Amino acid sequence: MLPLVLFDIDGTLLRTRGAGREALDKAFLALHGWPDATEGVHVAGSTDDAICRDVAARFGASWGPASTGALRAAYLLELTRLLVPAERTEVLPGVSRLLDALDGRAHIAILTGNWRSGAEVKLAAAGLGGRFEWGVYSEDAWERDGLVPAARAVAIARELTVGEVIVIGDTVADVRCARAGAARVVAVETGFCSPEELANARPDLQVKTLEDGMGWIVALVAGG
Ligand SMILES: [Mg+2]
Known part of the structure:
Protein backbone atom coordinates (compact mmCIF):
# COMPACT_ATOMS: atom_id res chain seq x y z
CA MET A 1 0.00 0.00 0.00
CA ARG A 17 1.99 34.18 -16.37
CA GLY A 18 -1.76 34.63 -16.47
CA ALA A 19 -2.36 32.65 -19.67
CA GLY A 20 -5.23 30.67 -18.13
CA ARG A 21 -7.18 33.75 -17.14
CA GLU A 22 -6.34 35.52 -20.41
CA ALA A 23 -7.57 32.55 -22.44
CA LEU A 24 -10.82 32.43 -20.45
CA ASP A 25 -11.36 36.17 -20.94
CA LYS A 26 -10.76 35.89 -24.70
CA ALA A 27 -13.17 32.95 -24.96
CA PHE A 28 -15.93 34.76 -23.03
CA LEU A 29 -15.43 37.87 -25.18
CA ALA A 30 -15.48 35.91 -28.44
CA LEU A 31 -18.56 33.81 -27.61
CA HIS A 32 -20.61 36.13 -25.40
CA GLY A 33 -19.20 39.62 -25.95
CA TRP A 34 -18.40 40.00 -22.24
CA PRO A 35 -15.31 42.20 -21.69
CA ASP A 36 -12.83 41.30 -18.91
CA ALA A 37 -15.22 38.50 -17.98
CA THR A 38 -13.26 37.09 -15.05
CA GLU A 39 -12.54 40.47 -13.45
CA GLY A 40 -13.48 40.28 -9.78
CA VAL A 41 -14.26 36.57 -10.08
CA HIS A 42 -12.49 34.23 -7.68
CA VAL A 43 -10.27 32.18 -10.00
CA ALA A 44 -7.32 30.77 -8.04
CA GLY A 45 -8.40 27.64 -6.19
CA SER A 46 -11.76 27.51 -7.95
CA THR A 47 -12.79 25.10 -10.71
CA ASP A 48 -13.27 26.05 -14.35
CA ASP A 49 -16.94 25.04 -14.17
CA ALA A 50 -17.49 27.16 -11.06
CA ILE A 51 -15.72 30.10 -12.74
CA CYS A 52 -18.11 29.86 -15.71
CA ARG A 53 -21.08 29.82 -13.36
CA ASP A 54 -19.74 32.87 -11.48
CA VAL A 55 -18.97 34.82 -14.67
CA ALA A 56 -22.43 34.10 -16.12
CA ALA A 57 -24.00 35.27 -12.84
CA ARG A 58 -21.95 38.46 -13.04
CA PHE A 59 -23.45 39.20 -16.46
CA GLY A 60 -26.92 38.03 -15.45
CA ALA A 61 -26.89 35.19 -17.99
CA SER A 62 -28.14 31.65 -17.66
CA TRP A 63 -25.51 28.93 -18.06
CA GLY A 64 -25.72 25.25 -18.87
CA PRO A 65 -23.67 22.31 -20.12
CA ALA A 66 -23.89 23.42 -23.79
CA SER A 67 -22.52 26.86 -22.85
CA THR A 68 -19.69 25.17 -20.97
CA GLY A 69 -18.84 22.90 -23.90
CA ALA A 70 -18.56 25.77 -26.36
CA LEU A 71 -16.63 27.97 -23.92
CA ARG A 72 -14.21 25.15 -23.10
CA ALA A 73 -13.45 24.56 -26.78
CA ALA A 74 -12.76 28.26 -27.39
CA TYR A 75 -10.67 28.47 -24.19
CA LEU A 76 -8.58 25.49 -25.22
CA LEU A 77 -7.74 27.05 -28.59
CA GLU A 78 -6.72 30.32 -26.93
CA LEU A 79 -4.72 28.58 -24.21
CA THR A 80 -2.85 26.44 -26.71
CA ARG A 81 -2.02 29.53 -28.77
CA LEU A 82 -0.91 31.55 -25.72
CA LEU A 83 1.37 28.78 -24.46
CA VAL A 84 3.24 28.31 -27.74
CA PRO A 85 6.12 30.57 -26.68
CA ALA A 86 8.10 28.24 -24.41
CA GLU A 87 9.05 31.08 -22.06
CA ARG A 88 5.40 31.69 -21.10
CA THR A 89 5.36 28.51 -18.99
MG1 LIG B 1 -3.01 26.35 -7.65
Missing part, protein backbone atom coordinates in the same frame (compact mmCIF):
# COMPACT_ATOMS: atom_id res chain seq x y z
CA LEU A 2 1.43 3.35 -1.06
CA PRO A 3 0.31 6.88 -0.21
CA LEU A 4 -1.38 8.92 -2.93
CA VAL A 5 0.14 12.34 -3.61
CA LEU A 6 -2.13 14.75 -5.48
CA PHE A 7 -0.46 17.73 -7.15
CA ASP A 8 -2.27 20.95 -7.92
CA ILE A 9 -1.06 22.53 -11.20
CA ASP A 10 -1.17 26.35 -11.22
CA GLY A 11 1.22 27.90 -8.73
CA THR A 12 2.35 24.46 -7.54
CA LEU A 13 3.91 22.68 -10.54
CA LEU A 14 4.04 25.59 -12.94
CA ARG A 15 3.10 29.16 -13.73
CA THR A 16 1.78 30.44 -17.06
CA GLU A 90 7.62 28.29 -15.96
CA VAL A 91 8.17 24.98 -14.19
CA LEU A 92 8.54 25.73 -10.50
CA PRO A 93 11.73 24.87 -8.59
CA GLY A 94 12.16 21.27 -7.46
CA VAL A 95 9.22 19.79 -9.39
CA SER A 96 11.20 17.31 -11.40
CA ARG A 97 13.44 16.28 -8.52
CA LEU A 98 10.48 15.82 -6.16
CA LEU A 99 8.67 13.63 -8.70
CA ASP A 100 11.86 11.56 -9.02
CA ALA A 101 12.16 11.34 -5.23
CA LEU A 102 8.57 10.10 -4.89
CA ASP A 103 8.94 7.52 -7.64
CA GLY A 104 8.21 4.10 -6.15
CA ARG A 105 7.26 5.61 -2.78
CA ALA A 106 3.84 6.99 -3.70
CA HIS A 107 1.13 6.96 -6.32
CA ILE A 108 1.21 10.34 -8.06
CA ALA A 109 -1.72 12.13 -9.69
CA ILE A 110 -3.03 15.57 -10.59
CA LEU A 111 -5.70 17.42 -8.57
CA THR A 112 -6.82 20.61 -10.27
CA GLY A 113 -9.80 22.84 -10.88
CA ASN A 114 -8.73 23.04 -14.54
CA TRP A 115 -10.71 21.25 -17.19
CA ARG A 116 -8.83 18.11 -18.16
CA SER A 117 -7.96 19.37 -21.65
CA GLY A 118 -6.58 22.66 -20.29
CA ALA A 119 -4.56 20.82 -17.65
CA GLU A 120 -3.04 18.62 -20.35
CA VAL A 121 -2.09 21.66 -22.46
CA LYS A 122 -0.39 23.33 -19.48
CA LEU A 123 1.47 20.19 -18.39
CA ALA A 124 2.63 19.54 -21.95
CA ALA A 125 3.83 23.16 -22.29
CA ALA A 126 5.85 22.64 -19.10
CA GLY A 127 7.34 19.37 -20.35
CA LEU A 128 5.51 17.49 -17.58
CA GLY A 129 2.98 15.72 -19.77
CA GLY A 130 4.53 12.31 -19.30
CA ARG A 131 4.92 12.58 -15.53
CA PHE A 132 1.27 12.02 -14.51
CA GLU A 133 -0.77 9.02 -15.54
CA TRP A 134 -4.06 10.32 -14.24
CA GLY A 135 -5.77 13.08 -12.35
CA VAL A 136 -9.00 14.67 -11.19
CA TYR A 137 -10.28 17.81 -12.87
CA SER A 138 -13.12 20.32 -12.92
CA GLU A 139 -15.23 17.71 -14.72
CA ASP A 140 -14.87 15.37 -11.71
CA ALA A 141 -16.25 17.71 -9.05
CA TRP A 142 -18.35 20.84 -9.33
CA GLU A 143 -16.55 22.33 -6.32
CA ARG A 144 -12.91 21.85 -5.38
CA ASP A 145 -13.86 20.22 -2.07
CA GLY A 146 -15.15 17.24 -4.05
CA LEU A 147 -11.82 16.55 -5.75
CA VAL A 148 -10.16 14.37 -3.08
CA PRO A 149 -13.14 11.99 -2.84
CA ALA A 150 -13.13 11.92 -6.67
CA ALA A 151 -9.43 11.00 -6.62
CA ARG A 152 -10.05 8.20 -4.13
CA ALA A 153 -12.77 6.85 -6.42
CA VAL A 154 -10.50 6.98 -9.48
CA ALA A 155 -7.74 5.23 -7.51
CA ILE A 156 -10.16 2.42 -6.63
CA ALA A 157 -11.31 2.19 -10.26
CA ARG A 158 -7.65 1.87 -11.28
CA GLU A 159 -7.25 -0.91 -8.68
CA LEU A 160 -4.64 1.03 -6.73
CA THR A 161 -4.28 0.25 -3.04
CA VAL A 162 -3.97 3.68 -1.49
CA GLY A 163 -2.89 4.54 2.03
CA GLU A 164 -2.78 8.12 3.15
CA VAL A 165 -3.72 10.86 0.69
CA ILE A 166 -1.59 14.01 0.56
CA VAL A 167 -2.52 17.14 -1.41
CA ILE A 168 0.22 19.55 -2.50
CA GLY A 169 -1.11 22.96 -3.45
CA ASP A 170 -0.56 26.70 -3.36
CA THR A 171 -3.88 28.09 -2.11
CA VAL A 172 -6.07 28.11 0.97
CA ALA A 173 -8.62 26.32 -1.23
CA ASP A 174 -6.17 23.42 -1.57
CA VAL A 175 -5.84 23.17 2.21
CA ARG A 176 -9.63 23.26 2.54
CA CYS A 177 -10.22 20.64 -0.14
CA ALA A 178 -7.65 18.35 1.48
CA ARG A 179 -9.44 18.66 4.82
CA ALA A 180 -12.81 18.06 3.16
CA GLY A 181 -11.38 14.82 1.78
CA ALA A 182 -9.63 13.73 5.00
CA ALA A 183 -6.24 14.20 3.34
CA ARG A 184 -3.02 15.70 4.63
CA VAL A 185 -1.78 18.81 2.89
CA VAL A 186 1.45 20.55 1.95
CA ALA A 187 1.14 24.25 1.14
CA VAL A 188 3.76 25.76 -1.16
CA GLU A 189 4.38 29.50 -1.31
CA THR A 190 5.06 29.72 -5.07
CA GLY A 191 1.51 30.55 -6.09
CA PHE A 192 -1.52 32.66 -5.41
CA CYS A 193 -1.62 32.99 -1.61
CA SER A 194 0.68 34.85 0.78
CA PRO A 195 2.68 32.85 3.34
CA GLU A 196 0.46 34.36 6.07
CA GLU A 197 -2.78 33.30 4.38
CA LEU A 198 -1.43 29.77 3.97
CA ALA A 199 -0.21 29.59 7.57
CA ASN A 200 -3.63 30.69 8.82
CA ALA A 201 -5.19 27.77 6.94
CA ARG A 202 -2.97 25.43 9.01
CA PRO A 203 -1.54 22.99 6.48
CA ASP A 204 0.40 19.98 7.81
CA LEU A 205 3.52 21.39 6.20
CA GLN A 206 4.30 24.73 4.57
CA VAL A 207 7.31 25.21 2.30
CA LYS A 208 8.75 28.14 0.35
CA THR A 209 9.27 26.04 -2.77
CA LEU A 210 9.10 22.33 -3.52
CA GLU A 211 12.89 22.44 -3.88
CA ASP A 212 13.31 24.08 -0.48
CA GLY A 213 10.93 21.69 1.28
CA MET A 214 11.82 18.50 -0.54
CA GLY A 215 13.25 16.61 2.43
CA TRP A 216 10.25 17.48 4.59
CA ILE A 217 7.78 16.53 1.88
CA VAL A 218 9.44 13.17 1.25
CA ALA A 219 9.46 12.51 5.01
CA LEU A 220 5.76 13.41 5.32
CA VAL A 221 4.88 11.14 2.39
CA ALA A 222 6.93 8.35 3.95
CA GLY A 223 4.97 8.84 7.18
CA GLY A 224 8.04 10.11 9.02
